[in-house]
Amino acid sequence: MPHIDTLSKRESRRDSLLDKVSIAIISTLLIAHNVKWVISE
Secondary structure, three states: OHHHHHHHHHHHHHHHHHHHHHHHHHHHHHHHHHHHHHHHO
8 A cells, every 4th residue: 555655646746747847838839939929020
């Protein structure tokens, strides 16, 4: 049981890290898209 608990904790930590990375990538893409649109105007 303790092994499974440790594994699930590691999984959730990794998931939250993935969420942060995804948010960062999406933010970067949105900013880049907006900048491109402003430049082309």
